Amino acid sequence: MTRGSVQQDLAGFPLYVQIDSVGLERLRTEGLALDPHEGLRFLDASGAELPHVIDSYDSGAGMLRAWVRIPLLASGEDTILSLTTCGSGGDSDLGEVFDGHHRYLYHQPMPSDEAAHVVAGEGRGRPQRELELAPSKGLTVEGWVVTTAEPRTEAFQVIAAQWPLAEVMNGFATYDAGLTDDLETRGFFGAVCAGRYVYFSPQCNSEGRHGKALRYDTHGGFDDSCSWAGYDAGSTSGLATRGYYGAVFDGRYVYYVPRTDGDTHHSRVLRHDTQGDFREPSSWSAFDAGEQISFQGGAFDGRYVYFAPGYHQETGPSGKVLRFDTRADFHYRDSYATFDAAGTSGLPCTCFDGAVFDGRFVYFVPL
Template sequence: MTSNYFGRLQVFNAKEIDLDEHPDFYCEGYSDVIFDGQYIYYCPYDQAADHGVVLRYNTAKPFKDTNSWDSYDAGNTDGLRTKSYWGMAFDGRFIYFAPSKCRVAPYAHGKILRYDTQAPLKAASSWAAYDAEATDGLICRGYRGAVFDGRYVYFVPYRNDDSWGFHAVFLRYDTQAPFKDASSWSAFDAQNIGGGPNKGYWGGVLDGDYLYFAPYNWYADHGRALRYNIIRPFKEASSWDVINLAAINANCVNLASPAADANFVYFSPGERMFRTYALFIARYNKSKPFTDPAAWDLFDLRNLEPYPQAHAACFFYGKYVLFGAYNNDLLAYDTEKPFSDHAAWTVRDVANSDGEMHSFGYRGVAADDQYFYFSPAENDALIVHGLAMRCRVPLCVNQSPPVPGVENLTTYYLEEPGYGTFDITSSRVRVIGTRLGDDEYLYKCYGFGAFRELEVDFEVKLLEASYEPLPEQRTIKHGTLCFSNKRAGQRESLDTDDLAIQLRVDFLSGVVQHSYIQLDRLNGGEGPRFEIAIDTDYYCTLIREAASLDTVQLKIYADAERTGLLATLTQTGFSASRVWRFIYAVRGGGEWTGEDNACSFECGGVEVRQSID
């Protein structure tokens, strides 16, 4: 099993912090986080409406104490509409907020927001705003990220309208000059550097004399990473370099906020159109020419996540590069190990962390001396949310990484039930009235490679099943104990090496003909099955041995002591190299038929007695 770098994840629901002071807006929907030495600030973006509620946490106080948090609605600073920002930069005193897309025509804006960290958060005088949209006669609006180089703050160009207006107009502010003086600002359109087109970027990082910018344009899917030499003139094309990473690999496009360690610059994988995700993390070796393809390493996320996700941002601290959980997955890379080595990487599903079922969907990443922090943004369950999250990397003192064993099902993530109802205790789940095609899942992630050799005890009981009285034969199947590399919502793309124990019931004219426990290699044809009685407990042991990894056996017993063997089912054809990441106690089965059917069952007593990599 891959080493687990993650310490305990903590989650705090900041949704209602100071709600009485801004009753029209919760503290939800944040695009980025930044640390000023004492406080973590959260950048306001969107919550089904543009908002400007800045959230702040005092790192000297307990994370889950309401008194450690405060907020301020900066959405109408200096008479301007200062709402919807993506990304921040800190110059040692002031925090600058990058103006982003918005919901008011022209659906992006250029109003820079600034906060003086030496002044009270809730005083209007601590805040200032400047509309930089017309700087140098260019259209300067719609940014995604900001970065400080020691004197200048740069705003990273993204999209300047509600259509396909991805752009490359970099905006720069001289922090040694007055904030509201137009002469303090300059702009440069980098779209034609290296022949272009360079349109759409997400985040930047300073390293030495260079700024690096990640290419992101989910409409055109481009991979043209930019670099600017900060000791050379801002508006000279010769100060800039570009490399087309898509020329190295066509799938190396749409990257996101980069980070740098002593030797490399890392680019996060972003999101592509229709929620397909970038497949690669790109790494640049700073000892080699930026435009040399040999200077770049690409890590294929499919080595860790068969169905990769975006990670939106990364941050280097200590010896780890941490990639944020844009959806469910948090990634960490140990920079002291080879980039291509699976053992250097840890992946963790963050849903249902710290008792918060819907703790997933984050954007920015920042760190103080002990923790990484993530900005709560949106997810499929809550749309926007305010579940602020932090984690320790590496593990806390006296803390061990989670490993499979006697499974506590209350720590599993429950995908929102369809028509079925779930009764979940630590040892057992009872599902009542689920139907074919219902996307209902109860699962836990133990990380890449967690399950290879297996010996697992569990119990199942088919409580009842029904189907409308049709003259043709009908069959329903519902997954109980399963092992997979796919989480909830990916049922439609099962591959042949998913392992599932399913309850099967055959009907004729609406009458139950037979009911079974079936051992399946999903999409590998019908597996062997054993006929069972309804409302009867069956005690099972699932075995996959090191000497025969292509074969799985299921032993079915009549008693909890497992002395009365009823049947042994054998399924072959598994890849010997197959390892699994997720364990399921319930996995939705079948396709929607439009016909009335229902099934009720139980699964429990799950104990993974052997799981050795």
């Protein structure tokens, strides 16, 4: 696997490996046993043997599918995997590939044209392990998806959900979270969902531009005050971190898009580590990218965060895009790059309000 295939490092990851007829033919020249369960070995870059389980082998169609446990699937490095038929080999115990966190494993049949039968409830998938489920606070559903038609990020929608999609748009509710945790948590521009939590981007209230971040826990009741949390991030890292316009989530961190502190446009990027406590200062950091530009919304493409340009403090509408490399040091200036797209295709490309990523291209929304 090439670097960048995953957004963050994954330890002990069960990787799905598929070998087609061309790959099998190459293995046969090395003496692949008729029964791959007895003669196939997966090795990492150092030559160490990796636990694996053969999911299916069709000699007629020329297709082998297996699960291989990778000790560390790194986001910033290529993952090298080799196969050999030398020496003894065979399936590992299922527990060596899937750890105890995987309480129930269910493989949908291949090829995909049989998938409709599973959805219809005929149960043609085969369970690999069944254990009693007794979730107390929540249940995480993890899925591996194999696709040949549209292998792009935006092509995937919800795989598993607790509720069906609403057919009628009449399920509105309201809650006043304006005084959460004894803070005036009012006046937000944009928000982002980071799995369980929704983060609202602080902009301005009756006191002016502010940095009071607000978070909602979707596992709690919408009208329950315990589901809401506030934190004043207005002076993070010794900077005036106030006045933001939207937020972006990269899989771990929430980035608040800088706009204006009430006096000047600024590029003081505010970041929250979702693996930390929302109310703890140690979970927050900020960096000034040194641009006097109001950025308005952003997008994440799997590696980079793009900030959509709005207005320059001195010259007005701006087309200078700011980009941050999430694999680099957040507090290092060279981790940030700019490009002035103001004259692209001979058009006055300035002042945008948001951005979106489609799997390849980033689109900046004209204001």
